Each structure stands twice: as structure tokens, then as C-alpha cells.
Amino acid sequence: MRHQLGYDDIKAAAERIAGHVRPVAVAPTEGLGDAKAAGNTGRTGRTGRTGRTGRTGRTKGAELWLALEYLQHTGSFKARGAQNFLRAHREARTLPDAGVTIASGGNAGMACAWAALRQGVRATVFLPANAPRVKVARLRSYGADVRLVGTEYAEALAACEDFAATSGALASHAYDHPLIAAGAGTLMEEIHTRVPGLDTVLVAVGGGGLFAGVATAARQHGIRAVAVEPEHSRALHAALAAGRPVDVTVDSVAGDSLGARRATALAVDAARPDADGRGARSVLVPDEAIVRARRELWEDRRILVEHGAATALAALLTEPKTDRDSDDYGYRPADGEKVCVVLCGANTDPATLSASPEPR
Incomplete structure (x- = not known):
């Protein structure tokens, strides 16, 4: 598999899935959170200007938007990649009678099953046995053959790969495939x-x-893409430090959807800075900020998302732990910076709002 993604791939995906996914809704929002500002990332968007925010709140002076992608078919952005993957194989006449199979923490499986149902294709989905029940139920509602294996995504993936080899089913992937990433980039x-x-x-x-x-398309338009990960589920951050994808441990409240042990090389390539040092950036957030962001979205805006989706917003609620890691923890917009937070999924149990998992 090639480890680079081009803007042409995203444009082709946009044409391929047009009319088959819901266009994203966006909404402006006032400042989020009241944490004391610390550190200054500066502004490195299209104009390269640098500014400072005020002392009360990490987002004071910035213009904030929410991308409501949790309203997408199946409740997450994954529907885009699944549609692109299956429609591309349909065009190439490479869809086998055995159908498609995928391993997933839940969202990719639902998207694959939904897209397969739309095209009359059989779907076999492997999930960790501890996947949220709401996701398992939704999968079965799409007619998928659901198989629960192990306690981590990596175990479900191994079982999926064995099934594909023995059954002849087309192996899709939750994230590590150019067609999947290109669909997401739309x-x-x-x-x-x-x-x-x-x-x-x-x-x-x-x-x-x-x-x-997203980062590939953002670079085309001169927009900075910030990757946000839980501090104890940092596959991309670790890969960037090592210069290649490496395995990490996963221990986060957002682990059900952000629990990959290893980042795709496509993301590692997209995250490398441009020659002038601008472009993409990778930051970490603690579980406490993820839980807080999710609750704030519900309490202040009546938006219910999963912990994985709240992780992006948590970057605006996170302060560096020390001066040494000020570039690694959280994101502080500059005065006048226009920032969009992607809320990427909402396949969650509302009851967990009042009984959120304890941060670890």
C-alpha cells in the first residue's frame, strides 16, 4: 500500500460519494472553557500572523466553529470512507461474492455495514468484546454479521485478517487505507x-x-491541521517522535474509538511540517479534559458526542503540564484566529454523561 495521499485522491472521493453522504453542518460558537491561558502557539495559518490571547480563557479573541459531523449517516465521519472504499471497488468490479469484512472499535464497522447494505453487499464486522453495546446493536440493525473478539482493536483486526484470508471477503480497514482516508478528507x-x-x-x-x-486537504488550502490525541493513547504522537509508526499502549476514556495501537503511515506523512515549519501539528490532552469537553458540549449546547469526538474540543481546555511540554499539550488559538473543531462521532450511550468513566 502506498503511504502518501494526494489532493487528487480527495477530489476523486468527493465526486464518487457526492449525493451518498450528508454534507457537514457547521455552527459558530462562543469561547469555550475558562482555563487560564498558558504558553502561546502563535498563529501559523494562511497569513502567518502571530498574536496572543487574553489571560482568561484559552480561546479569548479567537473565532470558533464546530463541524457537526456526528450528524453524518451512522453517526460518524466513517460513512465517507466506507462509501468511497466500496464504490471504488464496485467501479473496478473487485467486490467478491463473500462481501466485505472489517475490524473496528464500532464506528468504522457501522459505516462499512451501512455502505454494504446500501449496495447489497454482505458485511462481516469484528469488534473487541468490550465495544459499547449501542454500537453492537446498531451494527446488527444494518444486517452485519457481528463477531466479538478479544479486548482490543488489534485482536479484532487479527481475527478479521484471518477471516478475509479464508473466506475471500474483501478486507476493508478502519483507517489504514488510501480510499478510506481520502473519503474522510472530503x-x-x-x-x-x-x-x-x-x-x-x-x-x-x-x-x-x-x-x-483532513490534513491533506487542509494543506491544499493553507489551513493548519492539528491532530489531538489522549495522552495515554498517542499512536500518531509516538510515530512522529520515532519517525515511523510504532506500537503504543492504550489507556483512555476515549479508547473505544481512539484506541488504535499504531497510526497509519498515511497520517504520519500528512503530519510532517511543511518546509517553512508550518502546516500540521500534533498535541495531547488528558482524560480529564476529554470528559470535561464532552459534558460541556451537552450542558451548554445540548450536543451529545462520544469521548473520541470530544477529544478534539479538549485541546482548547488543556494547559501544558510544564514549560517543557508546552508544545505537546493542548492548543491555544491566537487573537483573531479562525478555528474549527471537528465533532466526528456520536455513537454513545447518553447514560454515560452522568456516569462517565473515571479518567485514568
Whole structure:
């Protein structure tokens, strides 16, 4: 598999899935959070200007938008990649009678099953046995053959690969495939159209398929893409430090959707800075900020998302732990910076709002 993604791939995906996914809705919002500002990232969007925010609140002076992608078919952005993957194989006449199979924390499986149902294709989905029940139920509602294996995504993936080898089913992937990432990147094309003058987009990262697509499209338009990961589920951050994808441990409240042990090389390539040092950036957030961001979205805006989706917003609520890691923790917009936070999924149990998992 090639480890680079081009803007032409995203444009082709946009044409392929047009009319088959819901266009993203965007909404402006007032400042988020009241954490004391610390550190200064500066502004490195299209104009390269540098500014400072005020002392009360990490987002004071910035213009903030929310991309409501959780309203997408199946409740997450994954529908875009699944449609692009299956429609591309349909065009190439490479869809086998055995159908398609995928391993997933839930959202990619639902998207694959939904897209397969739309095209009359059989879908076999492998999930960790501890996947949220709401996701398992939704999968079965799409007619998927659901198989629960192990306790981590990596175990479900191994079982999926064995099934594909023995059954002849077409193996899709939750994030590590150019067609999947290109489909996800169509989201950035729509955001760019709906929010003129955008400087920065914040994206939650698990395996990195969404980030790879968004960052590739964002670079085309001179927009900075910020990858946001839980501090104890940092596959992309670790890969960038090592210079290649590496395995990491996963221990986060957002682990059900951002629990990939290893980031796709597509994301690692997309995250490398431009020659002038601008472009993409990778930051971490603690579980406490993720839980807080999710609750704030519900309490202040009546938006219910999963912890994985709230991770992107948590970047605006996170302060550096020390001066040494000020560039690694959280994101602080500059005065006048126009920032869009992607809320990428909402397949969650509302009851967990009052009984959120304890941060670890």
C-alpha cells in the first residue's frame, strides 16, 4: 500500500460519494472553557500572523466553529470512507461474492455495514468484546454479521485478517487505507467551503485516517491541521517522535474509538511540517479534559458526542503540564484566529454523561 495521499485522491472521493453522504453542518460558537491561558502557539495559518490571547480563557479573541459531523449517516465521519472504499471497488468490479469484512472499535464497522447494505453487499464486522453495546446493536440493525473478539482493536483486526484470508471477503480497514482516508478528507473540502478564511482545524486522532485526509486537504488550502490525541493513547504522537509508526499502549476514556495501537503511515506523512515549519501539528490532552469537553458540549449546547469526538474540543481546555511540554499539550488559538473543531462521532450511550468513566 502506498503511504502518501494526494489532493487528487480527495477530489476523486468527493465526486464518487457526492449525493451518498450528508454534507457537514457547521455552527459558530462562543469561547469555550475558562482555563487560564498558558504558553502561546502563535498563529501559523494562511497569513502567518502571530498574536496572543487574553489571560482568561484559552480561546479569548479567537473565532470558533464546530463541524457537526456526528450528524453524518451512522453517526460518524466513517460513512465517507466506507462509501468511497466500496464504490471504488464496485467501479473496478473487485467486490467478491463473500462481501466485505472489517475490524473496528464500532464506528468504522457501522459505516462499512451501512455502505454494504446500501449496495447489497454482505458485511462481516469484528469488534473487541468490550465495544459499547449501542454500537453492537446498531451494527446488527444494518444486517452485519457481528463477531466479538478479544479486548482490543488489534485482536479484532487479527481475527478479521484471518477471516478475509479464508473466506475471500474483501478486507476493508478502519483507517489504514488510501480510499478510506481520502473519503474522510472530503469533510475538509466541505468545511473549507462553509467556513471561509479558516486558519486551523482540530481533529481527534485514533489510527489517523480522518487526520490523514483532513490534513491533506487542509494543506491544499493553507489551513493548519492539528491532530489531538489522549495522552495515554498517542499512536500518531509516538510515530512522529520515532519517525515511523510504532506500537503504543492504550489507556483512555476515549479508547473505544481512539484506541488504535499504531497510526497509519498515511497520517504520519500528512503530519510532517511543511518546509517553512508550518502546516500540521500534533498535541495531547488528558482524560480529564476529554470528559470535561464532552459534558460541556451537552450542558451548554445540548450536543451529545462520544469521548473520541470530544477529544478534539479538549485541546482548547488543556494547559501544558510544564514549560517543557508546552508544545505537546493542548492548543491555544491566537487573537483573531479562525478555528474549527471537528465533532466526528456520536455513537454513545447518553447514560454515560452522568456516569462517565473515571479518567485514568
